[in-house]
Amino acid sequence: MSDDPFTLFDSWYAEAKQSEPNDPNAVALATADAEGRPSVRMVLLKGHGPDGFVIYTNRESRKAGELAANPQGALLFHWKSLRRQIRIEGPVSWATDEESDAYFASRGRDSQLGAWASEQSRPLDSRETFEQRFAAMTAKFEGQDVPRPPHWGGYRVKPTRIEFWQDRAHRLHERRLFVREDGNWSEGLLFP
Numbered sequence: 001m002s003d004d005p006f007t008l009f010d011s012w013y014a015e016a017k018q019s020e021p022n023d024p025n026a027v028a029l030a031t032a033d034a035e036g037r038p039s040v041r042m043v044l045l046k047g048h049g050p051d052g053f054v055i056y057t058n059r060e061s062r063k064a065g066e067l068a069a070n071p072q073g074a075l076l077f078h079w080k081s082l083r084r085q086i087r088i089e090g091p092v093s094w095a096t097d098e099e100s101d102a103y104f105a106s107r108g109r110d111s112q113l114g115a116w117a118s119e120q121s122r123p124l125d126s127r128e129t130f131e132q133r134f135a136a137m138t139a140k141f142e143g144q145d146v147p148r149p150p151h152w153g154g155y156r157v158k159p160t161r162i163e164f165w166q167d168r169a170h171r172l173h174e175r176r177l178f179v180r181e182d183g184n185w186s187e188g189l190l191f192p
């Protein structure tokens with residue numbers, strides 16, 4: 001019964017891409033501050049493999065502050081069309097500059113400009129202020145490629161624990177838990 005969890009993730013993710021009406025890569029990211037107070041928000045998965053699960057965001061945002069104080073995260077996928085969830089937990093680190101640069105370069109120009117214009121998670125006095133900042137960045141970078149802002153980049157959750165949950169009749173669900181210890185994955189089941 002034991003595959004490695006990444007092969008199983010790939011097969012569930014491929015099915016989700018077929019069956020989810022939108023954003024099969026949408027995933028909740030939970031972080032906690034230095035006192036252990038949790039917070040959670042949706043992000044988009046932009047890369048994954050045995051090294052971890054990568055998302056991109058503002059490195060001065062609330063989540064970034066929490067990760068600086070407490071570099072541990074949890075990810076939750078819920079694919080309603082498949083009645084499945086996947087829980088991923090582990091330490092979080094920055095993606096390399098090279099991968100952040102490459103991902104940023106692949107984004108649409110307005111999304112790139114938005115990353116410059118947004119002081120993500122900080123108070124905004126009016127929508128107009130944001131639109132003015134966006135216009136200022138549009139003018140600033142006119143006629144040139146938009147470089148990756150220093151405050152923007154990837155985070156990688158390197159899993160130590162991955163659980164695959166499949167809905168079954170009468171709440172008799174199936175839960176497969178993979179745990180990494182000393183570099184090796186072991187698999188077991190959990191009561192639902």
Ligand SMILES: Cc1cc2nc3c(=O)[nH]c(=O)nc-3n(C[C@H](O)[C@H](O)[C@H](O)COP(=O)(O)O)c2cc1C
Nearest residue numbers: 023026041042043044056057058061062063064121
């Ligand atoms: C489906 C969905 C996907 C999102 N993807 C991202 C993302 O990839 N990166 C990001 O910074 N914010 C994304 N957001 C916005 C975040 O949920 C959140 O508002 C923002 O990152 C600020 O979070 P923070 O204040 O906890 O740092 C997404 C929101 C939704 C609903």
Ligand SMILES: Cc1ncc(COP(=O)(O)O)c(CN)c1O
Nearest residue numbers: 043044056057058107111118120
């Ligand atoms: C603020 C923000 N940053 C980054 C992303 C990542 O997705 P993309 O690079 O496709 O814009 C999202 C996706 N909703 C987002 O809302």
